[in-house]
Amino acid sequence: MPRSVVFDTVGGPEVLTVRPVPLPEPGPGELRVRVAAIGLNRAEALFRSGLYLEQPKLPSTLGYEASGTVEALGEGVTGFAVGDAVDVIPAFSQTDYGTYGTHVVVPASATVHHPAGLTPAQGAAIWMPYLTAYGALAEDGHLRAGDHVLITAAASGVGLAAIRTARRLGAIPIATTRTAAKQRHLLDAGAAHVVVTGEEDLVSSVLDATGGRGVRTAFDPVAGPGVLTLARVITPGGRLIVYGRLDPADTPLPGQDTFVSVLSRFYSMHEVTHDPARLRRAHAFVTAGLADGSFTPAIDRVFEGLDAVVDAHRHLESGAQIGKIVLTVID
Structure with missing residues (x-):
């Protein structure tokens, strides 16, 4: 059964819970992605705490980045096919979408093809x-x-x-x-x-x-x-x-x-991810750097399974990490 990370009240990492949810269906311009790995960001800790630029609409999910596989296409989506390996990038509001789940619906405009040679954890760690x-x-x-x-x-x-x-x-x-x-x-x-x-x-x-x-x-x-x-x-x-x-x-x-x-x-x-022309340039710049070895994903620690989300957020807030924290999805 699909599961999602949800919080009913703002606060510390302990407010995050993992719950079964109905399988989401993509609408026009959207994709459903079967998630393999999630990249954690400080913006999500602030959002969960009620201290971000946007206030969550409770109950709320969260998350900006993920790596996974396309499961379903919404009306009008082009450039992707079911089975494609993709990465979700931060090009939306967390009040509208989130990536902390086994199956998530995201805008196609916030999705890129997964770079060859990267693991799902690396794909979830590179873009932000x-x-x-x-x-x-x-x-x-x-x-x-x-x-x-x-x-x-x-x-x-x-x-x-x-x-x-x-x-x-x-x-x-x-x-x-x-x-x-x-x-x-x-x-x-x-x-x-x-x-x-x-x-x-x-x-x-x-x-x-x-x-x-x-x-x-x-x-x-x-x-x-x-x-x-x-x-x-x-x-x-x-x-x-x-x-x-x-x-x-x-x-x-x-x-x-x-x-x-x-x-x-x-x-x-x-400023980049909400502007299609700038995002195309950015995507080309990053993928070129990955291809020639100039760029590499910097991963501090990988937590296994959605149920480790509270511990992952505690580590995120510790300030002890060097690089990115990633949460894999094992369901």
């Missing part, structure tokens, strides 16, 4: 990180070959993808992490330099690593007052791109204390 990094660092052409880019909280799935994306663009990534425990992993992923912020001064370390010039781009998921420190290492005319809000405090306007010209913006990966 690399689409996020692509849109921020590659799409508008601001980051150029030879530029330094500062990537904060770099041991996350997006951070690791940003390191590899910067390298593929010919840029020089400088990564930050709070403790030295993750330093070696970041260097192995391609970081030219790693700043351990719990032990080193960020500003002096970045300036030393760049010969005093600073970085052209800073890519940050933290926000909050710390952006003022980041602005001190961005060259005049450079760019601060904030793509998350791990610090819930207000985020000030960088440059107001020094009047240094720093262009700052809040960025969402949905």
Whole structure:
């Protein structure tokens, strides 16, 4: 019997329950996917907690990413066939769709063919990180070959993808992490330099690593007052791109204390996934990187079975992971 992860009230991981559900039928423009693996994202923990940009319509399911097999096509769907291996990407609202289940209905526009050579767990781990990094660092052409880019909280799935994306663009990534425990992993992923912020001064370390010039781009998921420190290492005319809000405090306007010209913006990966033309470019960029070995899925841990979802979300919120957390579906 099909099963789905559902929550009736917002809260911690313990609110998630696994329940039998009727087999969903796809409507116009939709697919039904038999899920093999689910990629977990911090946005889902925030959604479950009632702290996301959108509030869940209770009872609610959740989830942005999955890998599996097409089981049924809705009216008007082209480009897919029953039996195709596919990946679901974050191109919808969690108030409308979710991927935490054995059988899920999703928009065909949020589905791509599964790249050859990847396991289902890898397919569920690749898209959110690399689409996020692509849109921020590659799409508008601001980051150029030879530029330094500062990537904060770099041991996350997006951070690791940003390191590899910067390298593929010919840029020089400088990564930050709070403790030295993750330093070696970041260097192995391609970081030219790693700043351990719990032990080193960020500003002096970045300036030393760049010969005093600073970085052209800073890519940050933290926000909050710390952006003022980041602005001190961005060259005049450079760019601060904030793509998350791990610090819930207000985020000030960088440059107001020094009047240094720093262009700052809040960025969402949905800028890419909700625009068909941009998504086509992003898909081509990521699949090319997978094909030539520049890109690889970074998986921290795989939890087995939907019934492990609570433990998986606890690990997601621990902050201990390096890369992506994946939940396989065994039913």
